[in-house]
Amino acid sequence: MKARWRNSLGALLAVVALGVTVLVAVLLIRTYTLAEFKRVRLGKGAPAAELSQGEREQLIEALKGAIRIPTVSFSETEQNTTALAEFGQYIRKVFPLVFSSSLIQHEVVGGYSHLFTVRGSDSNLQPYMLLAHFDVVPATPEGWEVPPFSGEELNGYIYGRGTIDDKNCVIGILQALEFLLKRGYKPRRSFYIGFGHDEEISGSYGAMKIVETLQSRGIKLLFLVDEGLAVLDGVIQGTRRPIAL
Ligand SMILES: *[C@@H]1O[C@H](CO)[C@@H](O)[C@H](O)[C@H]1NC(C)=O
Ligand SMILES: [Zn+2]
Numbered sequence: 001m002k003a004r005w006r007n008s009l010g011a012l013l014a015v016v017a018l019g020v021t022v023l024v025a026v027l028l029i030r031t032y033t034l035a036e037f038k039r040v041r042l043g044k045g046a047p048a049a050e051l052s053q054g055e056r057e058q059l060i061e062a063l064k065g066a067i068r069i070p071t072v073s074f075s076e077t078e079q080n081t082t083a084l085a086e087f088g089q090y091i092r093k094v095f096p097l098v099f100s101s102s103l104i105q106h107e108v109v110g111g112y113s114h115l116f117t118v119r120g121s122d123s124n125l126q127p128y129m130l131l132a133h134f135d136v137v138p139a140t141p142e143g144w145e146v147p148p149f150s151g152e153e154l155n156g157y158i159y160g161r162g163t164i165d166d167k168n169c170v171i172g173i174l175q176a177l178e179f180l181l182k183r184g185y186k187p188r189r190s191f192y193i194g195f196g197h198d199e200e201i202s203g204s205y206g207a208m209k210i211v212e213t214l215q216s217r218g219i220k221l222l223f224l225v226d227e228g229l230a231v232l233d234g235v236i237q238g239t240r241r242p243i244a245l
Contacts, residue, residue, distance in 0.1 A: 116194075126189075
């Protein structure tokens, strides 16, 4: 009796676990295949309010320009290396303070990836790290309201491959740093920024080389923040409010 009860409880748990797994998978697949992943809403939130109108326009243009560089990872062995190199030139041009600040050391790692070391004033504090990637999966024009690498704005949205996976994070991090440097920002805690060029095809030459570089220097991180997607509204089934992933 007891054993049978335990068996049926086990079976029930297995069914529940399977159900949860399927639900999560469905949500993920749904999330990753939906059209909402083609555009990003232009925010009117609090942080933007601290920017001047000129800075706000600068931020929007920075993202649009990044979308226009087709940094596509076609397959495990094929990437648009011209675009990957161009992206490196692009960020140097758009974020001059980041690249000229005496607090920041910039290195190209693994051919096209970027590693920034931002030196804080208190070397006793353990550093953290921010990550993002700038390669994108392929996109053909079919099914797009505007061409996927045009970075066009339509009805208050910027459209394009990479707008929310993951050039938004790359540009967001660099733009934040650029604006902070402009305001005389000097961090107490050191931090690293890593931008991978082959995340969509496993990161063997980007993230892995960045890890090797940091390990060879004996660096231990306090924490690390990676791509977390956008604030999604109505994309994940069963949710009634915007969800920050
Ligand atoms: C690769 O990127 C360059 C821009 O950097 C672009 O001109 C070219 O059309 C792209 N090639 C392919 C096959 O997408
Ligand atoms: Zn991504």
